[in-house]
Amino acid sequence: MIEHQDHIVKAYDDELKQLTRWVQEMGDHVLQQYDDAVMAMNTRDDALAARAFTNDNTVDVLEQQLNELALRMLALRQPMAGDLRLIIGAMRIARDLERIGDYAANLAKRARTLNAVPPLSVTNAVVETARLARPIIQEAVSSFIEKDSEKAANALTQDDLIDEAYHQLVRHLIAHMQENPADIATCTQLLFTAKNLERIGDRATNIAETVQFIISGSFLVPVRKKRDLPALGGDA
């Protein structure tokens, strides 16, 4: 009987670890896709862009596996307190990662569209903003893996940088269009690219908030709330 009990405890423990491993795998995959997309934009590399927007299935499959295991655990293991929050939290984080993957694929697709027209110098500012977003995704994921609330708080703080960079970028793009009306169509692509980066920052923020919930046990009023609405007359 004790042996049987030990066996159940071990299986349960393995399942919890499996959830964490899948989140890590999703995070690794999404970061790779993001790096490829940004590099494709920076170096005007169509092949790299294609790699980042095709074959996007891995993250979806991982999310589905994670959801199915999480539901099975909820039904059969009766998890309590911290374990319960970990399971619910892993599902939420998987969803945010899956969406970041979608945004990265969309960046790659836009990179390829941008490569079909002469390069604009303003693209550099977009790439710079993309570089700011990367550590936030990484920090948010690793705050989950290590259950590190300081890292989570750090990711939340960093997101302000993206928002600032995003607003600056939009102003920059508007000014560029006003001076070069011939570039309007291309700049519209870049405006949506900028918006994607802001959304990616937002999703990474969600992940960090979920980690704080897993650790603390209380739902926080989302930090993004205060930032999501620009000042009147704001550009985005």
Add this chain to the structure above:
Amino acid sequence: MIEHQDHIVKAYDDELKQLTRWVQEMGDHVLQQYDDAVMAMNTRDDALAARAFTNDNTVDVLEQQLNELALRMLALRQPMAGDLRLIIGAMRIARDLERIGDYAANLAKRARTLNAVPPLSVTNAVVETARLARPIIQEAVSSFIEKDSEKAANALTQDDLIDEAYHQLVRHLIAHMQENPADIATCTQLLFTAKNLERIGDRATNIAETVQFIISGSFLVPVRKKRDLPALGGDA
């Protein structure tokens, strides 16, 4: 003992109904906010815009209450199968509704920014697209309340209309900017407004997908996947 058992069953049943009621309340509130935002944009009514972007707290509070009850039920009631999916699904839907509320607040904020400059005729096309999105939100929420998979499927189909209208709107705005460079800053606001509407359609789609999961028990490969990436050279 039987009486005690009955009592537990009734309490559990009441809790499930409570979750559904809160989703309904969130849906009603978000739709009101959305209607106000669209009307504020259509009639250039600053007071209405202000109503739609202030006092946005109700939906957040409802989501938090819903999450807390759902977690308590998962910990204490050991829900199985359909009930488990309903609880998990309600949490997912609450999150999507909360985000639709944020997008509606953002629409209202942009409406007020737009009211500060002379009206552009292209705003009408934005309002028309907004009108297309409304029934999808409503259909998605009521597919949850009524556990109606046909309504959910219907919401998923309708989202294609938004996507089409959105792409058309972006092309329209690009053309308008090219012909009227003086309107570039205002049109950038409208581009992001159009993007918001597309995101709202996407979130409503998420809700309908969650309803299908609650009913069928299997996670579907998201329909939006196929649509999220525009054709090469596409405008968004």
